[in-house]
Amino acid sequence: MLPEHDLTSDLAATLARLTEEVGREHERAAHREQIIDRLHAENQELRHGLLQEALTPVRNGLYRLHDTVTREAARLEPGHSRALLEAIAEEVAEVLARTGADRIEVAEGDVYDPALHRPAGTAEGPPNRVVSVVSEGFRAGERVLRKAGVVIGKEEIY
Amino acid sequence: MAVHGIDLGTTYSCIASVDDVSRPTVHRNAEDADTTPSVVFFETPENVVVGQTAKDSAVLEPDLVVSRVKRDMGLDVTRTMHGRPYTPEEISAFVLRKLAADAEMATGSRVEDVVVTVPAYFGAAERDATRKAGQIAGLNVIDIISEPIAAAITYGVLNPGEDCRILVYDLGGGTFDTTVITLTGGDIEVVCTDGDHELGGADWDDRLVELLAERFRLEHPDVTDPLDDKQTEQQLRRDAEELKKSLTSRTRHTVRVMHDGRVAKAEVSREDFERLTRDLLDRTVEITRRTLATARSKGVESFDHLVLVGGSSKMPSVAEALAKELGVQPRLQDPDLAVAKGAALYAFEETYRRLLAGGAREQAEEMAARAGLSSGERQRIAGRTIKTVASRAFGIKAVSVNTRREYVAHLVQANDPLPADVTEGFATLDDYQTRVAIEVMEQAGAEASEAVEDNNRIAEGDLAIPPGKPAGFPIEVTFTLDTSGLLHVTAREHETGQQLDLNVQIGGMTEEDVAESRASLSHLTVS
Structure with missing residues (x-):
């Protein structure tokens, strides 16, 4: 039989070792939690289409450029400058198409479709039909990226 | 599930x-x-x-x-x-x-x-x-x-075993709220709350739209105003939002304002933006200060965490101003x-x-x-x-015996912990009363007040009194307020056991109304 003081010191040593181990386990668990947090965040981003999200600001800039150039072209009398601006707008639409954003075909007289059209205003004209297109819309496959801005006809305007 | x-x-x-x-x-x-x-x-x-x-x-x-x-x-x-x-x-x-x-x-x-x-x-x-x-x-x-x-x-600042006090600063698109919360022995409690419900991120955007339009007007005084054109105005709103976002990570950004065949280059620095909206931010800081003063008056002397909520709190000036004012690094x-x-x-x-x-x-x-x-x-x-805690005081309308003055006797006070279950005794005022009108009142203003006009009536009902009773016939009123803040009021007299039960329904929708509208609206499609 071991002397009593040895038993106590053994117990103390074991306890110290266990405490240390538990402490280490705690640290590792905390570390794992951090990793899970990170992986979770990454997973969320991937789920939401990281690449598509990265393209969003680029596309927004191109939409704006397309809108502005189209608007300015429309202000000019037919001629070289107008043709040039229209060509630039076409180029921008093509760059957008290369990012996967295709133009939504909208024409005057189309029936208003809230899934494709964002009403920008109303004007006298055939009710519930597109009277004019103020900004083009774009889609990636079935997904509408930006609705076309349209003016919708109303029978009477007071 | x-x-x-x-x-x-x-x-x-x-x-x-x-x-x-x-x-x-x-x-x-x-x-x-x-x-x-x-x-x-x-x-x-x-x-x-x-x-x-x-x-x-x-x-x-x-x-x-x-x-x-x-x-x-x-x-x-x-x-x-x-x-x-x-x-x-x-x-x-x-x-x-x-x-x-x-x-x-x-x-x-x-x-x-x-x-x-x-x-x-x-x-x-x-x-x-x-x-x-x-x-x-x-x-x-x-x-x-x-x-x-x-x-x-x-x-993650509400952990049992770690008592703490938290200040929440919530700047949304159209509203601003500040709240002090404490965690004591695992119990979470709202100490006080304040705010401005007409102040939000949209006000910051408005200032930027005006700035961009002004830069354009200065450069092209001879053409129409950009804000008079619906399309240009919409474009400026989008540009202002982008500009605000951009200035959270960059220190300056240029917007080309195009209108009526002209262009104005507007370079806006973060300092410009902050100077332009300083008064808006100051208002939020002032309200935050007021909230902390209220918290102090309720015994919460300081706080351990400052938590930012709402998309507009992403503006770097918000965290900076709060850190400077309060000396605490905000969490975002x-x-x-x-x-x-x-x-x-x-x-x-x-x-x-x-x-x-x-x-x-x-x-x-x-x-x-x-x-x-x-x-x-x-x-x-x-x-x-x-x-x-109860967000407001609740009581019933009573009449003082001597002066016949109407006042509100509050049974539950604002900040009383919930659930609350309070019973108080009242008595009839006149001889041979056949009924007692029970009018449940809720504090209307920021401070509780006995004056009837400072309270809103939120429910009412009649308690029948047995015939032939002299003035001073005892009745008992119980307020039960659950943790969601839902109020149940019971008034009773003990002689015949007559009892009146009231559930608070300001919006006027009873449980039957709810069931009925659930059934009738379920036929509508929602997309």
């Missing part, structure tokens, strides 16, 4: 749930956005549209589009669409149905049990109306919690979604606790296991409770 948390906001709403690694996850809507505009369009008598399309439709049918219905919650107002009057509860129910339907589509599992958040200043009527909106939407509302508490849960993470995520975490925890309390240990453990919770985490969750 997943439980969900819903941030039912004034301008935008959001839904989240806890996933298989016990992290809260926001579910995107059918339009692929994290948040859904809280806008409802009554397209036809049978079809209701909610979200971005509804918002867009305001141009075409302004009279059929409802936004900001949260401001009407708890009020007895209706809006008539296609000949049918709709209560605020019913209109909010459409928003909830859209959130639930889109989340179901995204996850493939049914949305049934939910926790919905409300501002901390919402009183009993508004909370009750919010709960009823959930019921009309066909959801099982397991609880209603305050937005700042939900946000604090997301930030995912401020737009923090409330919905906190609601999801709370919904999850509360369900676990209720299963345990109801003896369904097996089910509770299965739920915890699915979320990958360790036994330590399970114990922590089981021990956490939210202690809410």
